[in-house]
Amino acid sequence: MKIGLDIMGGDYAPRAIIDGAVDSLMHLSGDDKLVLIGDQQEIYSRLNETGTDPSFFDIVHTTQVIEMGDIPSKAYSQKPDSSIAVGYRLLKEGIIDGFCSAGNTGAMLVGASYTVNVIPGVFRPALATVLPVLNNRNAVILDVGLNPDTKPDVLLQYGLLGTLFARYVLEIENPVVKLLNIGEEESKGTPAIKAAYELLKGHPGINFMGNFEANDMFGEKTPDVIVCDGFVGNIVLKQTEAIFNIYKARNLNDTYLERLDFENIGGTPIVGINANVVIGHGISGRKAIMNMVLQTLAVVHVDLAQKIKEAI
């Protein structure tokens, strides 16, 4: 499989991105190859500094950069030779099997919608993040920020997208799905949440087990798939980052809390589009980049986009 990596995107690009790419080499199987997309002089120079043979990678030279502060849709169309636009083009042409970037998130979303497109039948794509749970479990939570105001039928579909993510990426045969709510009773929540509950309850393809409260987050009662709108999911994800910040600020030492480091998770797949794309945190260092690449590989190896296409 070929994974495209945007070398120019992220606060510490290109150096940390290239270093992360080098670190990920040892985790690739013989059939996998990383395609570095960006300024080739930067790439060769850094690989040389780190004593890495460039032939381990495919390299695609680009001449433009979408900056973190650029207006996404404008930059995407006005910079056709940017690493992000080129990455999406390679993806669309089937030259790469997955693409990841820690660059301008908005531009990554523009490319997702305009170049690879939403899968027919998907109402809204979502950002789906792996959430580390106690006792070595992982859950998936979606949406974590793409759609802040979500309708019931979209939440229902998140239940389905999340089920597919958990089944193929987390390897949980029959994942438990719950709706994040402010009480366990069916009658709780906003009108949209209550309507979503009814829809989820009746869907034969979703192992829906009802509502779930945030005090059960990270513990036994945490389902394999947490469904919520993008506003709430974003708050939950970021508050999880805040937990890791406390952990650091207090100089604690704990193997579980260590797992909450976003650098160990690496990236957030966009689910519901016609290709496997993963978005990284702007502040990604080399470790986060390595894990973003591995997250992309995981999604590509099971071809999550194709699995969703078949199921929708």
Add this chain to the structure above:
Amino acid sequence: MKIGLDIMGGDYAPRAIIDGAVDSLMHLSGDDKLVLIGDQQEIYSRLNETGTDPSFFDIVHTTQVIEMGDIPSKAYSQKPDSSIAVGYRLLKEGIIDGFCSAGNTGAMLVGASYTVNVIPGVFRPALATVLPVLNNRNAVILDVGLNPDTKPDVLLQYGLLGTLFARYVLEIENPVVKLLNIGEEESKGTPAIKAAYELLKGHPGINFMGNFEANDMFGEKTPDVIVCDGFVGNIVLKQTEAIFNIYKARNLNDTYLERLDFENIGGTPIVGINANVVIGHGISGRKAIMNMVLQTLAVVHVDLAQKIKEAI
């Protein structure tokens, strides 16, 4: 000041409530008195068992109990001699200056609306909780569950209610107010959040400093007052409980994380009604009850309800 305490409300009532009342005695000043409201036989019996002189308390005998599973509005009207209904009556008549209960939350809210009433000019009362922040700070977050779907003018008023809470209860002269959002930029969030941003920005009585993301929760960037709708606030509060659950599950030892124990916070004031009322967690043990009583005393000593009445 006289603080009414519902002895019959909570999963561990009446025993844990009475024990918590006894524990709080040592923190009362000479002018303060606790009024125990509930079955007097239970009260005398437990005080006797703990070797506590009943004359330290006022005791108001009641014959009915609103159970945790009762339908709030129905139970409130059909059980006029319940500890919750009697507590609200005493409050309305000025016999007590504050009232707290770990009992049926819905019934406590019914009493708040129907017996003591909303302050004229307040659109929606809110639940305002103290949130422990690193470096020995405290913030207040509202709403944490009363109004899951909140309009912009209500969010604006939360900014004002929170400012008064922070000024008088947390003793922060000019509290910083921020809006919990999914990005720092003014353009982020749902239409309601964006509209609330505009309203907050223009209000002369609110020291509004813009949006605030959940990854900055608990740290330096956490404002004194966090404004959000009741759905999001409830998730944040409960996820904070989940952090404490991790702390316990992992057998960690840390003075800050210890502060996140809801038992150390005790109760959540209802702000925006004509009296000082505090709601406790159903699972409150004696320590939580003691802190709920102290939280009520704090609110009563500054007469937060009166301060809000004057400011609205």
